[in-house]
Amino acid sequence: MKDIIQALAATGDEIYAKICEVLEVDGENKTANLRPLDGTADILDAYLVTDDANGSMYLEPAKGSLVCVVFISKQIACVVNPSELKQFRIKIKNVEFQMDQDGFLLKKESETLKKLMGDLIKEIRMMKFTTNTGSTIQLVNDPQFSLIEDRFKKFLKD
Known part of the structure; x- marks a missing residue:
């Protein structure tokens, strides 16, 4: 897509924009079908992102919402x-931040904040300490850690 935009920029085609209603979104292909508010023909397969493989900002509009559509050419x-x-998703090399109605994803390579927090809480809950009379066998505030863990599970996503 980036190469197409650069090639079209060299053609001198006029760039213009319209306000449209989102009819449907193809999340796999990262395109949307739109209905212009000015009554002109529907726009099919409008791009939602230009270069998703190499890092990008992806904004997936909700069905029925309004968007501004910029025409790079008469066909694109x-x-x-x-x-x-x-x-909403932003990727910079191997780091990704994503947000939707289910929560937040913060990921670097294969590590996510949710997994990291879960592992930390799991290890805290299994802590043992040596005292003058032996080792402790029960974490007194374990129920509070369990509640915090549940809160993280609801806030963050995999």
């Missing part, structure tokens, strides 16, 4: 500035 359109999001 890109969605910008959605009025309502279903998902």
